Every structure is written in C-alpha cells, then in structure tokens.
Amino acid sequence: MQEIELKFLVPAARLKGLMRQAKVKSSETSQLAAHYYDTADYTLANAGIGLRIRKEGSNWVQTIKAGGDGLAARLEHNTLLDANQVQAMLDDNNLLPDLSLYQDTPIAPALAEFKLKKLTKNLTRQYVTDVQRTTRLLNDTSNMNSDKSLSNDSNALPNRVEMAYDYGQIIHGNDASSCQPIQEIEFELVSGELEFLFATAKIWCKRYKLCLSTVTKAERGGLLIKGEDHSPAVSADLSQLKVDERRSLPQFIRAVVHNCLLQILPNSSAIVAGSEDDSHLLQLRLGIRRLRVALKAFKKFSEHINPEWSLILKQTEHLLSHYRGLAYIAAHVEPQLVQQGAPNVQWTADIAKLKITPINAIAANDFQITLLELIEFAMSADSDEDSAAPLAVAKLAKILAKKQLKLLKADHQLVDLSDGLTDDISNDLSADLSEKLSEPALQDTEVDSEAVVASHMTGVEKQQAAQHEVQRQLSDLRYITEFAAPLYASKKTKRFLKQLTKAQQALSQHQDHQQYQRYYQQKSTTDVNALYGAGWFAALTLSDWQRCQKRLAKVRRTATFW
CATH class of the missing domain: 2.40.320.10 (Hypothetical Protein Pfu-838710-001)
Structure with a gap:
C-alpha cells in the first residue's frame, strides 16, 4: 500500500x-x-x-x-x-x-x-x-x-x-x-x-x-x-524531473514544482532542525530561486497556481541571501584573506545584529503554509484541467524565445554601458537583437525587462545594475532550459545549456566578489583593517569581468534548440 x-x-x-x-x-x-x-x-x-x-x-x-x-x-x-x-x-x-x-x-x-x-x-x-x-x-x-x-x-x-x-x-x-x-x-x-x-x-x-x-x-x-547531525545538502537533480513531450501544461508545471521541492524540502528540514551549514542554506536558496522562475515562466500552465506563492518565496529568498552574505564572509572569505596576509576583521557583531536568521525565515508560518500548498499542488492527480489543456511542448518554444530576447536586450544595455568594448561587438549584438525582434512568433511580444538603469545613478552603479539584470535573465533562461530540456533531447540543447551555465556561473562569481567588496568597504568605516579586503576584491572584479565578457559572447553565438 x-x-x-x-x-x-x-x-x-x-x-x-x-x-x-x-x-x-x-x-x-x-x-x-x-x-x-x-x-x-x-x-x-x-x-x-x-x-x-x-x-x-x-x-x-x-x-x-x-x-x-x-x-x-x-x-x-x-x-x-x-x-x-x-x-x-x-x-x-x-x-x-x-x-x-x-x-x-x-x-x-x-x-x-x-x-x-x-x-x-x-x-x-x-x-x-x-x-x-x-x-x-x-x-x-x-x-x-x-x-x-x-x-x-x-x-x-x-x-x-x-x-x-x-x-x-x-x-x-x-x-x-x-x-x-x-x-x-x-x-x-x-x-x-x-x-x-x-x-x-x-x-x-x-x-x-x-x-x-x-x-x-x-x-x-x-x-x-x-x-x-544532518544529512548532506541536496542539490538540484534533473534526472528526477519526469517530463516528456506527452505532458500537458498542468502536468508539466506540477512535475517542475515537484522537482524543485525535492531540492527545497531536505535543505529546509535540516535548517529548521538546527543546521548552520552554509551548503544547506545555499542549496535552499537555489531551490527557491528555481521554483520562483518556474512559477513565473509557467504561471498560465495551471489555474491552480497561487500568485501569493511567488511573493512569499521571494521574501524568504531575500532574507536568506542577506544573512548568507555576512555569514559566508565570516566563515569562509575572511579566513582565506587572513591566510593571504590580511589583517583580521571581526564579523560576529554584524551577524548578531541581523534580526532574521535562516531558521526564523524558514520557520515563518507563511513559508511553511506555502510549502504545504506547493506539495499538495505537486501531488494533485490529473483532472479535467489536464485533459482539456494543450501539450506543454507547444508553448515552451515561445517562452524560451521570449526569455532569450530579454537576455539579449539586457546584454545589449550592458554592452552600451561597459568601457573598453569594441564597436564591432555592440553592432553585432544590435543586429542580433533586431533580427530576433523581427521574428513573426515574437511580433506580439512585449519585452518587459525591468528598468535597471536610472538617470540619477553613477556610471559604476549603472553598470552594476545592468550586470545584475543580465545575471537575472541568464539565471531565468538557464532554469527554464533545464526544465524544458527533456522535451528537446538533442546535442544543440546540451550545448546551449552548457554555455548558459558557464556564463551564469562566471557572472555570479563576479557579482559575489562585488558584494564582498561592498561589505568590506562599508566595514572599513569602523574598522580600517577591512580596507585590505575591499582592495583585494576590487582587483578580482577586473579579471572577473574579462571572463564574463568571453562567456557572454559565446552565449550570443550559440545556436538555439527550439
């Protein structure tokens, strides 16, 4: 039984x-x-x-x-x-x-x-x-x-x-x-x-x-x-994503939510049981992020998706990210800097000032109720909604194309704001974007990429905001591609996903180093020892950005699979 x-x-x-x-x-x-x-x-x-x-x-x-x-x-x-x-x-x-x-x-x-x-x-x-x-x-x-x-x-x-x-x-x-x-x-x-x-x-x-x-x-x-005390952290396991070309829209989104929960629940369980391991916190954040992307991209796949789920998940992810930034610096970054000869910087008091810890965020009633509703949604049996719905594969191509268009637009804006790039790169990207916009399937597409650059920002702030938007669009397209990949089993799919993943990882590392630089720069106002860390990460971001440019260029040149 x-x-x-x-x-x-x-x-x-x-x-x-x-x-x-x-x-x-x-x-x-x-x-x-x-x-x-x-x-x-x-x-x-x-x-x-x-x-x-x-x-x-x-x-x-x-x-x-x-x-x-x-x-x-x-x-x-x-x-x-x-x-x-x-x-x-x-x-x-x-x-x-x-x-x-x-x-x-x-x-x-x-x-x-x-x-x-x-x-x-x-x-x-x-x-x-x-x-x-x-x-x-x-x-x-x-x-x-x-x-x-x-x-x-x-x-x-x-x-x-x-x-x-x-x-x-x-x-x-x-x-x-x-x-x-x-x-x-x-x-x-x-x-x-x-x-x-x-x-x-x-x-x-x-x-x-x-x-x-x-x-x-x-x-x-x-x-x-x-x-x-606790089982090891659980990362995303796409081999457990049970989707194929026969799945209807509701069946597809339920399977995707199920796969995300397989990453979220073991890690949240460890945290509420007392784990302070960074790996549990990291994998939980990634699982929540994957789920948020799925709920947004496939929100029309089922009438039973509650829009409040995304709001609560976003709030929880934000709380976890804020805590992890400081905790990771204290436990991992600072010891590495000290080994390189940096003067010691104490972060204990900064962490103690945080009002919300991971266990607080995860144990919050609204998050726990949301998890219950998501489990129920993932476990719900096929219904009349399923039998009347079209196949997921019929909708995924347009979703992927729209998301790629948003990435290209964000990338184009970043190229315009970046120093030291040749006109050839900018012109090639403009041509690529124009070609994408002219595709018949996207004529009714509104590119709703968030406005990331404001007139009052400094040049550095504008570039960082544009980098963040590219990273967000890369992350979204990567996860949507992972969810859709079993329906497009081909070498082109694997090649496209590989380039997306490498670019996302490179840009993520770059943004992490920028974040650490900001933390140390802010800390230097009360502890001069922190200036070493601020300078260290400022230097790293220069080499990081060169790597990001190469990865983004490969993404632009990689053929799509849909």
Whole structure:
C-alpha cells in the first residue's frame, strides 16, 4: 500500500497547547519499540529503503518502506509476526527480519535488485527507537462529506486523517549511551481525499507553528550511527524531473514544482532542525530561486497556481541571501584573506545584529503554509484541467524565445554601458537583437525587462545594475532550459545549456566578489583593517569581468534548440 503522511517538528513553545489537542478522550497512547535493520555498508538506506520490526502494544509488526514521490508518499508493507517466535529470537539475541515475506507483494520491485537470502544474512540491528505515541483520528465534519452524501456514493470513503505525536528517542544499536530525542507530529491520510489531509495539516500548522520535516526516523537513525547531525545538502537533480513531450501544461508545471521541492524540502528540514551549514542554506536558496522562475515562466500552465506563492518565496529568498552574505564572509572569505596576509576583521557583531536568521525565515508560518500548498499542488492527480489543456511542448518554444530576447536586450544595455568594448561587438549584438525582434512568433511580444538603469545613478552603479539584470535573465533562461530540456533531447540543447551555465556561473562569481567588496568597504568605516579586503576584491572584479565578457559572447553565438 501507499502511505501518505506529512511530518512536522514541534516548537517547544507550542508543545503544551498542542498536547491539549492531541490528548483528548478519544485519543490513544501506546509505547512503540522498534528495531531497525541494514547491512554494515547501508545497502538498504542507500536504496531509500527502511526496514524495521516494531512492537505495537502486544503485537510485533515487520514493516518495510521504500520508493515514493520524495514529498509525502511512500510504499509501505506491514506484516503481523508470530509473537512467540519473536520472543524466542529476542531471548537468543538474534531477532532478524524475514525478507521472504515480500515475494509477490507490491513492495517486491523495490527489492528486485537484491539477492534476498544473501541480504538477510548480512542484516544487523543498526539502531532502536523507543517512542510514546499519542494518536487521534480526525474526521471530516464538513457538509461536503457528510454521512448522507456518502450513502449516495457506494464507492466514496470518509475523509479521515490520523494524527500521531511521537515523543521518545533513537538509540544506537551498539551503544545505548548514544541517543537522540524524538519530538515530532505526523498526519497520515487514512481514507478519503488528499485535499482533507492538507487542509488538516494547515490548520495545525497555523495554530502551533509547526515546521515541515522530510527526515524519517530511519534517516535519523542512520545519521546517529555515523555520528552526524544532518544529512548532506541536496542539490538540484534533473534526472528526477519526469517530463516528456506527452505532458500537458498542468502536468508539466506540477512535475517542475515537484522537482524543485525535492531540492527545497531536505535543505529546509535540516535548517529548521538546527543546521548552520552554509551548503544547506545555499542549496535552499537555489531551490527557491528555481521554483520562483518556474512559477513565473509557467504561471498560465495551471489555474491552480497561487500568485501569493511567488511573493512569499521571494521574501524568504531575500532574507536568506542577506544573512548568507555576512555569514559566508565570516566563515569562509575572511579566513582565506587572513591566510593571504590580511589583517583580521571581526564579523560576529554584524551577524548578531541581523534580526532574521535562516531558521526564523524558514520557520515563518507563511513559508511553511506555502510549502504545504506547493506539495499538495505537486501531488494533485490529473483532472479535467489536464485533459482539456494543450501539450506543454507547444508553448515552451515561445517562452524560451521570449526569455532569450530579454537576455539579449539586457546584454545589449550592458554592452552600451561597459568601457573598453569594441564597436564591432555592440553592432553585432544590435543586429542580433533586431533580427530576433523581427521574428513573426515574437511580433506580439512585449519585452518587459525591468528598468535597471536610472538617470540619477553613477556610471559604476549603472553598470552594476545592468550586470545584475543580465545575471537575472541568464539565471531565468538557464532554469527554464533545464526544465524544458527533456522535451528537446538533442546535442544543440546540451550545448546551449552548457554555455548558459558557464556564463551564469562566471557572472555570479563576479557579482559575489562585488558584494564582498561592498561589505568590506562599508566595514572599513569602523574598522580600517577591512580596507585590505575591499582592495583585494576590487582587483578580482577586473579579471572577473574579462571572463564574463568571453562567456557572454559565446552565449550570443550559440545556436538555439527550439
């Protein structure tokens, strides 16, 4: 069967109120003792599989979980074991799972690549969980799903969600002194519509400021035995983007949102769990940026896209960027400068002055609710909207052409503002832009590139603003190309994307160095030692810009693929 559940971490300040709602007369409390198994080299964990034997009341249940969509759904298979046999194995200290139970079951494909007898022999208990679980069944009491309406549809099931609050600990399988606390709440769809699961979760999330977490107990146990606090940061994985030329517009945007969430959720989960690792923060920002680009470029692909999502994502990305700028300088840039002989500059006080930290930004209720709505959108089944919609491939070519036109226009403006460029480059770019504007498919296209140059700006400010706009357009075109690439499988697609990526990375590094220069320049007003850093990055930006020019020129010359 497929398990669909949402897991949240519970803020300590909200725990007392939450428990009043969890422990009602109809709720039940049970003690769960689970033994988790894997091989010494984590064969199952590396395949995304969790395997346990758990005591549930007076029963012993063997459970395997595998696969799923990476968001809220996983395959799960439960088998009731013979209690006497389990007790006998416990007495002999050789309790082991029986993998033969999964032959001819829906979970079998997840184990198909393994030799089950050999795998079973190599299994050992890795860790144990000892949890007190409080469960409560939440029923839909709306008129829409009343008993009367159910009686009119023999196939309809009542909307029911099980809330489970877990409190306890994970214990190392070979060292009982090594453990970590568990304090989380889960909402699992028992029957009925997916919509009711998310509606229920949003109510509790708003009321108790819950924070989504994709980290399973199995994953936490694996981290415990490795002596790690958090899983590594997750970057974008385009191999998991399931799109092809048969996808309709709504199917395409849901698949794209799903892919972005696969990058966002693990990194946001690590941050709300306490990670201060820059890699989690960086990948979260990139995931949010990719998602923002998708929602803007494909906003007409589905009528269910909420325009407020983009606003909240933009606000969150801005807060994360502001914090990361200072934090990255303190943790990475400053030590490198000191190694080069620079006098030390202290950034601790500057970081402490920031009112919003990453955990504040991610734990904010509006961001958490937005994540829930995006997950629901990505998981929603095909509907009438899908069947009536045209194919995505029919629209993507025009979107790509429009975005390239915006890039060329921004690039043209940057060329005009840049010193030391030949007239030949400017003339070639003007001709290219004129040719693009004359294409029939773009005659009705309004180039709505943001006005980035204002009359009151200095020459340097104008050039930096123009560079920023080119970087924004490069980033947008790169991500849109990545999303569309599976529908245009060709060497030209790969070549175009390669040049975009190199140009974006070069310009991004240039802008990073400009930002560091500004930070050190501003810091020098109170600490003269910072002048070294300001001068260092001023020198770097000169060589950076030459590299950017070469990369942008290659982008202009690269043939399109649509």
